[in-house]
Amino acid sequence: MATRTDPLRGFRFLVEIDGIAVGGFLRAKGLVREVKYESQREGGVNHYEHKLFTQVTHPAVVLERGLALDQLWNWAYDVSEGRVVRKTISVRLLDERGGKGWTWHVDNAFPVKWSSADLDANSSQVLMESVEFAHHGLRKGS
Numbered sequence: 001m002a003t004r005t006d007p008l009r010g011f012r013f014l015v016e017i018d019g020i021a022v023g024g025f026l027r028a029k030g031l032v033r034e035v036k037y038e039s040q041r042e043g044g045v046n047h048y049e050h051k052l053f054t055q056v057t058h059p060a061v062v063l064e065r066g067l068a069l070d071q072l073w074n075w076a077y078d079v080s081e082g083r084v085v086r087k088t089i090s091v092r093l094l095d096e097r098g099g100k101g102w103t104w105h106v107d108n109a110f111p112v113k114w115s116s117a118d119l120d121a122n123s124s125q126v127l128m129e130s131v132e133f134a135h136h137g138l139r140k141g142s
Contacts, residue, residue: 012094015063017072018087023129025066028091030059031104033138058137060113061089061106064130076111076131086110089133090141103142109135 015025034057040050078085089106113132 014092014094016090016092019090020071022072023066023068025063027064028061029064030061031091031138032059058135061109061133061135062130066129068129068131072131076114079110079112084110089135102140105139105141106133106135107137107139109133
């Protein structure tokens with residue numbers, strides 16, 4: 001019988017930093033690579049413009065609605081004190097059986113923003129944190 005390949009769903013994923021799970025997050029945003037370009041017109045050519053490559057940009061990666069372990073908090077604190085250590089963040093998408101699907105590696109990342117939900121005595125919600133990372137690039141891994 002042939003093995004059926006189901007589509008990967010976006011709600012089953014793990015986040016690791018340098019190969020270690022350091023928290024659980026409900027959302028990972030900013031897994032984006034964008035190629036910038038310039039349009040160049042050529043005299044006498046009126047039916048198209050040349051599109052010339054200029055650079056590749058990677059916006060910040062944001063891990064939202066999670067709870068982080070002390071290692072992540074300490075890393076963010078050290079960066080805020082000027083002790084910048086870059087690490088690799090891996091976001092591993094899992095299949096329905098919990099096996100590995102796609103993996104994105106965010107290279108040379110460091111935390112640039114840390115925020116938590118408002119503290120409200122009238123609310124019963126769980127305190128969730130958000131961490132934003134600057135980085136040097138995104139690549140697909142295994």
